[in-house]
Amino acid sequence: MEERKLTCIGCPMGCQLQVIIKDGIVEKVTGNTCKRGADYGKKEVTDPTRIVTSTVRVQGGTLPVVSVKTRGDIPKSSVMDCVLAESYVK
Ligand code: SF4
Structure with a gap:
């Protein structure tokens, strides 16, 4: 099991996320205040993308x-x- 700590970039609140990964699959995201943070946490550890x-x-x-x-x-x-x-x- 791996834990990644991220700062959500979805809005200026910058919630501190913890993403739990087991066997390459995201099991849980905590620390988010809204669903956007959970979605960001999952995507950032599996398929990170950016608008440039x-x-x-x-x-x-x-x-x-x-x-x-x-x-x-x-x-x-x-x-x-x-x-x-x-x-x-x-
Ligand atoms: S989890 Fe929601 S409230 Fe928190 S920084 Fe991300 S978008 Fe903003």
């Missing part, structure tokens, strides 16, 4: 950069690849 916001350079525009955001969640392990990708908006 960043900027990309603009060629030929009036401003040098524009803000961008992923359409949805991407795997947490891909966040740096996403941020470091050389992208231009024309």
Whole structure:
């Protein structure tokens, strides 16, 4: 049995979560104040994802950069690849 301690990022309350994992399966999440925290705790230890916001350079525009955001969640392990990708908006 493994216990992971996480801070929920669902809202500014930042509830301190404890996630109990047994044989790779989440058995219990405690410390959450609402269901979003339980859902976050389960997902964070099994399939962590993030929405990424960043900027990309603009060629030929009036401003040098524009803000961008992923359409949805991407795997947490891909966040740096996403941020470091050389992208231009024309
Ligand atoms: S568990 Fe609910 S109340 Fe607590 S930080 Fe997460 S979203 Fe906010």
